Amino acid sequence: MDFxxxxxxxxxxxxxxxxxxxxxxxxxxxxxxxxxSMVGLGxxxxxxxxxxxxxxxxxxxxxxxxxxxxxxxxxxxxxxNLVLADAEAIAEQVPSVIDVAAENTTPxxxxxxxxxxxxxxxxxxxxxxxxxxxxxxQGRFISDLDLQRTSAVAVLGNSLAERLFEDQVAxxxxxxxxxxxFEVVGVLELQGSNLGVNYDDAVIIPITTQASRxxxxxxxxxxxxxxxxxxxxxxxxxxxxxxxxxxxLRLRHGIVDPDEDDFFIQNQDTLLSxxxxxxxxLTLMLAAIASIxxxxxxxxxxxxxxxxxxxxxxxxxxxxxxxxxxxDILIQFLIEAIxxxxxxxxxxxxxxxxxxxxLSLLTPFEASASVSVIVIAVGISGSIGLFFGVIPARxxxxxxxxxxxxSI
Amino acid sequence: MPTLINLSHxxxxxxxxxxxxxxxxxxxxxIDQGDYCSIMGPSGSGKSTAMNVIGCLDRxxxxxxxxxxxxxxxxxxxxxxxxxxxxxxxxxxQFHLLPQLSALDNVALPxxxxxxxxxxxxxxxxxxLQRVGLGNRLMNKPSQLSGGQQQRVAIARAIVNRPLLLLAxxxxxxxxxxxxxxxxxxFAELNQGGITVVMVTHEPAVARLTERVVWFRxxxxxxxxxxxxxxxxxALVE
Numbered sequence: 001m002d003f004x005x006x007x008x009x010x011x012x013x014x015x016x017x018x019x020x021x022x023x024x025x026x027x028x029x030x031x032x033x034x035x036x037s038m039v040g041l042g043x044x045x046x047x048x049x050x051x052x053x054x055x056x057x058x059x060x061x062x063x064x065x066x067x068x069x070x071x072x073x074x075x076x077x078x079x080x081n082l083v084l085a086d087a088e089a090i091a092e093q094v095p096s097v098i099d100v101a102a103e104n105t106t107p108x109x110x111x112x113x114x115x116x117x118x119x120x121x122x123x124x125x126x127x128x129x130x131x132x133x134x135x136x137x138q139g140r141f142i143s144d145l146d147l148q149r150t151s152a153v154a155v156l157g158n159s160l161a162e163r164l165f166e167d168q169v170a171x172x173x174x175x176x177x178x179x180x181x182f183e184v185v186g187v188l189e190l191q192g193s194n195l196g197v198n199y200d201d202a203v204i205i206p207i208t209t210q211a212s213r214x215x216x217x218x219x220x221x222x223x224x225x226x227x228x229x230x231x232x233x234x235x236x237x238x239x240x241x242x243x244x245x246x247x248x249l250r251l252r253h254g255i256v257d258p259d260e261d262d263f264f265i266q267n268q269d270t271l272l273s274x275x276x277x278x279x280x281x282l283t284l285m286l287a288a289i290a291s292i293x294x295x296x297x298x299x300x301x302x303x304x305x306x307x308x309x310x311x312x313x314x315x316x317x318x319x320x321x322x323x324x325x326x327x328d329i330l331i332q333f334l335i336e337a338i339x340x341x342x343x344x345x346x347x348x349x350x351x352x353x354x355x356x357x358x359l360s361l362l363t364p365f366e367a368s369a370s371v372s373v374i375v376i377a378v379g380i381s382g383s384i385g386l387f388f389g390v391i392p393a394r395x396x397x398x399x400x401x402x403x404x405x406x407s408i
Numbered sequence: 409m410p411t412l413i414n415l416s417h418x419x420x421x422x423x424x425x426x427x428x429x430x431x432x433x434x435x436x437x438x439i440d441q442g443d444y445c446s447i448m449g450p451s452g453s454g455k456s457t458a459m460n461v462i463g464c465l466d467r468x469x470x471x472x473x474x475x476x477x478x479x480x481x482x483x484x485x486x487x488x489x490x491x492x493x494x495x496x497x498x499x500x501x502q503f504h505l506l507p508q509l510s511a512l513d514n515v516a517l518p519x520x521x522x523x524x525x526x527x528x529x530x531x532x533x534x535x536x537l538q539r540v541g542l543g544n545r546l547m548n549k550p551s552q553l554s555g556g557q558q559q560r561v562a563i564a565r566a567i568v569n570r571p572l573l574l575l576a577x578x579x580x581x582x583x584x585x586x587x588x589x590x591x592x593x594x595f596a597e598l599n600q601g602g603i604t605v606v607m608v609t610h611e612p613a614v615a616r617l618t619e620r621v622v623w624f625r626x627x628x629x630x631x632x633x634x635x636x637x638x639x640x641x642x643a644l645v646e
Contacts, residue, residue: 012508013508016507321492322492323569402460
């Protein structure tokens with residue numbers, strides 16, 4: 001008996017009991033749909049994070065306080081913070097670097113007349129706008145003079161400006177940050193969320209002003225900053241810049257043993273690889289959880305097939321009596337199991353793809369079903385049919401025709 | 409006529425030691441091609457076991473069974489399946505039709521396993537159904553047919569591969585008198601056409617329509633060439 005015959009026979013048998021066949025498939029359908037949508041979601045998350053990281057530009061370096069050791073421990077061990085002077089030294093002494101920005105973020109209460117807003121107060125220096133590649137919507141960014149004079153000037157993120165001033169002109173207005181008066185000198189263009197920091201909903205002030213008037217404390221080494229970002233001259237000088245910054249900071253911090261480094265330099269690539277590790281693990285975990293339902297679906301198929309062999313004992317006996325070989329029976333039952341799981345897989349795939357569409361609407365991730373995942377998922381659900389179909393099919397093939405015919 | 413079935417000192421034992429049961433004991437029997445023969449005997453006499461051995465559904469414990477000149481006593485399952493497919497047609501008391509298939513597909517089933525092409529299958533199955541008088545019921549499912557019609561579909565299935573032997577196990581056991589006569593008429597006609605017909609039955613009226621009766625008792629052949637008219641005598645022997 002050739003394969004095509006077996007296929008038509010199996011289809012006839014399966015369509016003869018439609019309700020049972022569809023219920024059997026349901027497990028695989030759900031399993032496959034969840035695998036595909038979960039992996040799609042994970043992939044969407046990964047792409048979202050990657051896009052955010054790539055928008056930073058290839059030439060940017062982040063210098064973050066702490067060392068590998070403390071970072072691994074979750075920062076429990078206190079490391080010496082970076083200070084503004086470190087940033088200034090990098091700007092002056094590292095030739096492969098163009099611009100250096102220092103950033104220090106604190107929460108603050110911003111108020112304009114009777115309107116209040118909780119927002120991040122970011123103290124930084126004028127190079128910030130070039131390093132982060134931001135643009136102004138109105139007015140100007142903070143200047144070197146502001147820094148020297150610790151002027152009370154503020155640049156508003158776009159959404160914050162809208163929230164506080166609505167249709168009024170923000171420029172030249174006086175607002176209060178933690179009850180200290182600042183003059184609005186500029187408004188940033190809409191930037192979108194950036195690595196979890198929403199610059200649209202922040203107010204930017206000179207870092208010196210922030211240190212002396214808002215934070216009110218500095219480290220013994222100077223004005224503390226959360227991190228320093230720097231742009232290298234070009235992509236080729238990234239390694240040079242990293243090397244030179246490392247040397248300079250070790251010198252400044254009096255570090256001899258590289259293991260004692262109290263700062264850490266990250267660039268787009270290292271951030272990408274960190275994010276990649278995390279999102280891959282997340283995707284894998286989602287896929288693993290979803291796979292369990294696929295497995296359960298497979299067991300459901302085995303269960304129904306076993307019952308089916310019992311019920312169809314006479315049919316099997318008759319088939320054998322009229323000349324079916326063991327293989328004919330084995331293949332027939334295997335094909336039935338494979339059809340159930342493959343059809344379930346196909347329907348589940350369609351469902352999974354529509355699920356992904358829905359997820360894309362509900363989350364900022366542009367989730368998508370990759371062809372490879374679909375191929376793998378359908379392949380896996382087909383093999384599940386094969387795997388879980390073997391035991392029932394072998395039982396059927398082993399039946400003795402005399403015993404099978406006599407059973408009623 | 410040449411010999412089709414030659415059982416030579418066939419024994420079939422079940423279990424071992426104290427619980428050993430001799431279903432067949434040293435049975436020797438020949439049936440020629442073209443014979444129309446019934447196997448009778450009380451229940452437990454071994455006639456069903458003999459039928460299974462003759463039909464290549466079961467292997468004897470001892471002895472040789474030459475079917476169509478070939479010793480089939482100890483062949484493996486798949487070889488026996490192939491022999492059944494090509495040379496033997498079965499008719500059962502319970503018809504054993506597949507409920508999900510049409511009459512045509514049921515009849516075509518042996519040819520599916522015989523590797524016959526689909527177009528030829530349809531043609532031959534239709535012809536076989538025509539032959540048993542069901543040419544107008546090709547697409548009916550078994551549930552849409554009467555008992556007698558179902559048994560005629562089963563007969564069509566049995567003859568569709570042009571077997572040497574038609575083996576029937578209580579073929580009229582589930583039928584009323586009228587349909588029994590119809591079915592027996594078909595058997596007689598097929599036998600006229602040259603097919604060897606062997607049936608197991610416990611109905612003397614049915615056995616009397618055949619040409620020869622083989623009488624079994626306690627796993628042994630008591631009469632190998634009984635005249636059908638003496639069936640009541642056989643019953644008396646019991």
